Amino acid sequence: MADCLFCRIIAGELPSTQHHASDLVIAFEDIAPQAPLHLLIVPREHIGSAADLRDTPQHAALLARMHAVAAELAAAAGYADRGWRLVSNVGDEGGQAIQHLHYHLLAGRQLTWPPG
Numbered sequence: 732m733a734d735c736l737f738c739r740i741i742a743g744e745l746p747s748t749q750h751h752a753s754d755l756v757i758a759f760e761d762i763a764p765q766a767p768l769h770l771l772i773v774p775r776e777h778i779g780s781a782a783d784l785r786d787t788p789q790h791a792a793l794l795a796r797m798h799a800v801a802a803e804l805a806a807a808a809g810y811a812d813r814g815w816r817l818v819s820n821v822g823d824e825g826g827q828a829i830q831h832l833h834y835h836l837l838a839g840r841q842l843t844w845p846p847g
Contacts, residue, residue: 737829737833751804759773768815771834772801779831780822810838815838817837820835
């Protein structure tokens with residue numbers, strides 16, 4: 732999608748500091764980090780949000796890969812045993828700023844509950 736910021740990052744049109752790239756998913760640093768580790772895990776396929784996911788084998792595989800990448804990145808950064816948070820916002824009131832499905836991987840400080 733030409734006007735999607737994340738699609739432009741995926742296409743290499745905009746710079747990012749990537750921590751993972753595969754056929755299904757990329758992960759890169761958030762430009763306004765909210766924790767010592769704050770990465771965005773983004774599918775290469777343009778999907779508007781978690782509300783647009785369907786109960787299909789393709790989306791199941793995509794979500795499994797996104798979660799596996801999150802765990803791998805958290806472990807690589809030394810947070811596997813300390814704890815980390817994985818968040819996907821949906822819609823304006825949910826805090827979604829970019830209309831492309833993505834997870835925020837946060838770690839490295841005490842995260843409070845409830846968020847926001």
